[in-house]
Amino acid sequence: MAGEPLLKVQGVETYYGNIRALAGVDISVDKGEIVSLIGANGAGKSTLMMTICGSPQARVGSVIFDGEDITRLPTHLIARKRIAQSPEGRRIFPRMTVFENLQMGAGLDNLKFFNEDVEKIFTLFPRLKERQSQRGGTLSGGEQQMLSIGRALMARPKLLLLDEPSLGLAPLIVKGIFAAIKKLNQEEGLTVFLVEQNAFAALKLSDRAYVMVNGKVTMSGSGKELLANPEVRAAYLEGGRH
Amino acid sequence: MAISPVPASDNLMGKALKEALFAGVIAFLMFLLFVGIETYQDINNALVWRTRWTLLAVFVVISVVGRFVTVAFIRPHLDNRKLNKAKEGIPDLSEDKGFLRKHFLKFALILMLAYPFLSLLIVGKQGSLKYVDNFGIQILIYVMLAWGLNIVVGLAGLLDLGYVAFYAVGAYSYALLSSHFGFSFWILLPLSGIFAALWGIMLGFPVLRLRGDYLAIVTLAFGEIIRLVLINWTDVTMGTFGIAGIAKASFFGIWSFDTGSPTSFVKAWGLSASSVYYKIFLFYIILALCILTAYVTIRLRRMPIGRAWEALREDEIACRSLGIDTVTTKLTAFATGAMFGGFAGAFFAARQGFVSPESFVFLESAVILAIVVLGGMGSLTGIAIAAAVMVGGTEILREMSFLKVVFGPDFTPELYRMLLFGLAMIIVMLFKPRGFVGSREPTAFLKERKAVSGSFTKEGHG
Numbered sequence A: 001m002a003g004e005p006l007l008k009v010q011g012v013e014t015y016y017g018n019i020r021a022l023a024g025v026d027i028s029v030d031k032g033e034i035v036s037l038i039g040a041n042g043a044g045k046s047t048l049m050m051t052i053c054g055s056p057q058a059r060v061g062s063v064i065f066d067g068e069d070i071t072r073l074p075t076h077l078i079a080r081k082r083i084a085q086s087p088e089g090r091r092i093f094p095r096m097t098v099f100e101n102l103q104m105g106a107g108l109d110n111l112k113f114f115n116e117d118v119e120k121i122f123t124l125f126p127r128l129k130e131r132q133s134q135r136g137g138t139l140s141g142g143e144q145q146m147l148s149i150g151r152a153l154m155a156r157p158k159l160l161l162l163d164e165p166s167l168g169l170a171p172l173i174v175k176g177i178f179a180a181i182k183k184l185n186q187e188e189g190l191t192v193f194l195v196e197q198n199a200f201a202a203l204k205l206s207d208r209a210y211v212m213v214n215g216k217v218t219m220s221g222s223g224k225e226l227l228a229n230p231e232v233r234a235a236y237l238e239g240g241r242h
Numbered sequence B: 001m002a003i004s005p006v007p008a009s010d011n012l013m014g015k016a017l018k019e020a021l022f023a024g025v026i027a028f029l030m031f032l033l034f035v036g037i038e039t040y041q042d043i044n045n046a047l048v049w050r051t052r053w054t055l056l057a058v059f060v061v062i063s064v065v066g067r068f069v070t071v072a073f074i075r076p077h078l079d080n081r082k083l084n085k086a087k088e089g090i091p092d093l094s095e096d097k098g099f100l101r102k103h104f105l106k107f108a109l110i111l112m113l114a115y116p117f118l119s120l121l122i123v124g125k126q127g128s129l130k131y132v133d134n135f136g137i138q139i140l141i142y143v144m145l146a147w148g149l150n151i152v153v154g155l156a157g158l159l160d161l162g163y164v165a166f167y168a169v170g171a172y173s174y175a176l177l178s179s180h181f182g183f184s185f186w187i188l189l190p191l192s193g194i195f196a197a198l199w200g201i202m203l204g205f206p207v208l209r210l211r212g213d214y215l216a217i218v219t220l221a222f223g224e225i226i227r228l229v230l231i232n233w234t235d236v237t238m239g240t241f242g243i244a245g246i247a248k249a250s251f252f253g254i255w256s257f258d259t260g261s262p263t264s265f266v267k268a269w270g271l272s273a274s275s276v277y278y279k280i281f282l283f284y285i286i287l288a289l290c291i292l293t294a295y296v297t298i299r300l301r302r303m304p305i306g307r308a309w310e311a312l313r314e315d316e317i318a319c320r321s322l323g324i325d326t327v328t329t330k331l332t333a334f335a336t337g338a339m340f341g342g343f344a345g346a347f348f349a350a351r352q353g354f355v356s357p358e359s360f361v362f363l364e365s366a367v368i369l370a371i372v373v374l375g376g377m378g379s380l381t382g383i384a385i386a387a388a389v390m391v392g393g394t395e396i397l398r399e400m401s402f403l404k405v406v407f408g409p410d411f412t413p414e415l416y417r418m419l420l421f422g423l424a425m426i427i428v429m430l431f432k433p434r435g436f437v438g439s440r441e442p443t444a445f446l447k448e449r450k451a452v453s454g455s456f457t458k459e460g461h462g
Ligand SMILES: Nc1ncnc2c1ncn2[C@@H]1O[C@H](COP(=O)(O)OP(=O)(O)OP(=O)(O)O)[C@@H](O)[C@H]1O
Pocket: A016, A019, A021, A039, A040, A041, A042, A043, A044, A045, A046, A047, A048, A088
């Protein structure tokens, strides 16, 4: 099935009660791509991420992953299809140590590859190695972000979903995290779909990108195209650092 | 000690005096009606009242002196200690904990195994009845219950206020099946656990989507439902009369502890008749059950299901996005916790020989939960200590008849059991808000991992 995307979101509408947060979204992510999604606060970016993971589920439309319809699957079964997420708010386990948090990420394979994989995470984020017996809740914001991404990677995902990995981090750390994502993508062919407020960095990193406004995708294109697009520049880049 | 300069201590005394007087006034106002005045029925059955000024005075004096000592001596002492510790840096993290602390578990186990014999040696057969039964068995039952509840509350973070329901299910399973069908203790013990676990799952289903306070209310209601069924389903449960004459446990069917029986334990061993042997036997059964509970808890914490429980307590949404089935995780937590409650219940019925709904009131759930919270949620050692202190303390209260000298002849110390609980709660929560043993032991360490990954590299996986 050449040309079939890894993830295909078709006409998805998601509601919170009666409020429509996604108003018919179409998105596709190919194997080995880095695709990003930018948009203003409240546009529905996080909602799309969560809809892919099945909580909340799409009321209309479908989510196809690896040729299989996962729209109506419960969240934990979607996760078992190897879609790993570093969600908004990081959601690490605060009373567990860094090491145990990483263990939780490797639960799908019952820790079979744990020792190999944890070394990889530690080379990617040496900070986590230093802090491995510290409780997750006492890590700094940036360290928690690294842990959240590291935990998602421990699941050996086919698709990695990142919701604002740069949130609240120092520019240098953002650089480090983006470099890590790029490296995983190039060396391991990891497919990444990320949401970003830091539009400049995200567009530079991505192969392709989507712009979301009020629950709808209004623009899409390669990262370079969107960076050059005057509308995008005006809405998401001017005034920012670039 | 040189931190507080001399003039400050004068100040301190003045301040302590002021605060003590203030405490006295508050105590006086608070206890004026509760303690100073007592109502009773006279010969004509009319309700009249009398005053108890001396008792009130005792209460006020205790508050004044207590406050004075706290402010003038205890608090500065504690502050100094903290300061000194802070100045020394943080040397507390050192590995060598001292011989006693390192081998604490071994000592505790040996002590528990030897306990009945020590008590026989020291206070003789008649005295041992009290020490083995009232202290030993009673405390261990609560240790077991609290450890069982700890799985639900401490590990999985599901606040259960109706835990006593499972204790009741276990006890009535044993009582009913034993009196109707004559099954032995050793068959009914596991059966009671299984029944309780099934009830745990039954409770689990409707509350799957609830958390925190909502969950607490529903579990509380569940506990009451079970108790009300026991009271009202009189055909089966005999209602408030309870079920009496429940068969004793036998020594694995070899010897019986009934005095008239041909296979009587005392006859077989040529001992003089005494109920203390049965008590000692029961002591070892409940000790074994406790050890089983602890062992299972410790093992499970290292297994995927145990890790899932703890993760569930921390963040349910994150759990799901890591592929954990939160439904089965919750149900297994309820079922496992309930199972141990059921074991304890069966044991309770066999020990008591009598069960009635009165033993399974909400207060029991509250006491068990209080023990878990006091001990530190999730910490087996802390919970065991809390159970020993709280339940043992209650038993000791019974012995404190000398207090009658202070408080007058009508004073019944047992009635102050809940006061003791409340006090302990307040004190522990003031100084150790997370319980005696508040910190959670990690289940996985770097060292273990190093060893494993070392062997991996040797095999060429690295
Ligand atoms: N649980 C919820 N219940 C009701 N409304 C919600 C809920 N979660 C999100 N919304 C609403 O849905 C809309 C989209 O929210 P979403 O979190 O997806 O925005 P976002 O694009 O991620 O924004 P941000 O950049 O601020 O994270 C918002 O208007 C928000 O108020």
